[in-house]
Amino acid sequence: MNYHADVCIVGAGPAGTLLAYLLAQKGLSVILLEQNAALGQAFRGEHLNEEGEAVLKNHHLFEAVESLGVLRMEKLEYYADGRPFKTIYPDEAVGHLGIHVPQKHLLKAIIQKAQLLPNFTCLLHTKVIKLVMDASGYYKGVTAIKGGDTIKINSQLIIGADGRYSTIRKQAHIDAQKHKHGFDLLWAKIPAPPGWEPSIKMALIEDKQLSLFTQVGGFIQIGWNIEQGSFPQLRKQVFTPFIQQLSDAFPELAKTVTERITSWRDFVLLDVFSSHCHSWGIKGLVLLGDAVHTMTPTGAFGLNSALKDAECLASLLNKDTLAHFNVQDFQQMRKQAIEEVLAKQIEKEQTFADNFINKAS
Known part of the structure; x- marks a missing residue:
């Protein structure tokens, strides 16, 4: 045809x-x-x-x-030792720090x-x-x-x-x-706990960026930078110590993380370039x-x-x-x-x- x-x-x-x-x-x-x-x-x-x-x-x-359905991000927070130490709010003229659009x-x-x-x-x-x-x-x-x-x-x-x-x-x-930029990215998605505000949250784990993005529908997208090309070797290691770092960085997510991210299969790998x-x-x-x-x-x-x-x-x-x-x-x-x-x-x-x-x- x-x-x-x-x-x-x-x-x-x-x-x-x-x-x-x-x-x-x-x-x-x-x-x-x-x-x-x-x-x-x-x-x-x-x-x-x-x-x-x-x-x-x-x-x-x-x-x-x-x-x-969209969701406007109301703040950007930087976390250390399990709590935020710096918060950035949007310019009033803009009204958000990004909009999640499925x-x-x-x-x-x-x-x-x-x-x-x-x-x-x-x-x-x-x-x-x-x-x-x-x-x-x-x-x-x-x-x-x-x-x-x-x-x-x-x-x-x-x-x-x-x-x-x-x-x-x-x-x-x-x-x-x-x-290449020296890192790859692990994605995961979990339900947001009650009272979670539309926000972006950042932490530093072993000199690598860990980010949380609130999503439409009551979810959180996790973006975790890892060393470029390291995932094949990483997934041979015990999973629990790795994921514990996420719970330590954001204690309010500890219960959800434990229930929803139980193995390496719960992550999606993105080849970053x-x-x-x-x-x-x-x-x-x-x-x-x-x-x-x-x-x-x-x-x-x-x-x-x-x-x-x-x-x-x-x-x-x-x-x-x-x-x-x-x-x-x-x-x-x-x-x-x-x-x-x-x-x-x-x-x-x-x-x-x-x-x-x-x-x-």
Whole structure:
């Protein structure tokens, strides 16, 4: 089966979904492809900062997202010896220190609006296997597998919004410069105890960052930095002393931690790295979000940068500009901002321990 569209977007994460909606609003025909059978299945960052919030508000999407459920962080606390010694509150003009937005809420709100537009199509459970190139070396579409059938999507422009391990980037032979940061990350999720306030809490465990993020629905997400590549050896060790460090750092969670995190299997490992591409696209193809500039979890910048990418790219595309779109224009709009964020992440990682130097005794 063959499909035809002005734009084919691969990857229905925040960047791809928002871009699809914004372009369809402009009258472009858009096909959005997602390899998973449902939206929001892959793990992604879920915290909005001021920039991401502004993007959604610019396009009258935030209210729809909020109606599904969000949670504003009311304070940031640094813990030592089992109690907070420094607390940071939000600027009154901002009203939060980040907003937890479940991935499924964000995508659902955008997709629902996009589906009201007749020129928008979303194909789930559709995995791209090949880029299609014309005789002049210009990318003109993709071949994909949907439900066991091979389909082809012909388009004037292909957008790779398919994440840190982007198939589109690899198929287009665009090199990514990968940078390790010296740590990997263990994720876990536990119920919040009664009376837990929407907050971010930080501790320092053996010179590594331990973070708690309150989530919608009464949960806490735990992010625990460990030495890069150490998990295979770590999980061979006895589990109890390791998890006791979490209970010691946050005593109010001791009971929940003991009940909910009982083995290494209760953690999810994230291979932490950042990357950037010198080229953000080639003839007929553009990359955005993690596909072109992967970020670490530090500072929760990834989601917000991806949303900003989508907004900026959408501002350059319409019926008149599509045929002669120059990816360099998009790259120039976003390159400096992305470089600044990546540098800020490194600075935050290198100076995190400084927050604990003058801790209260």
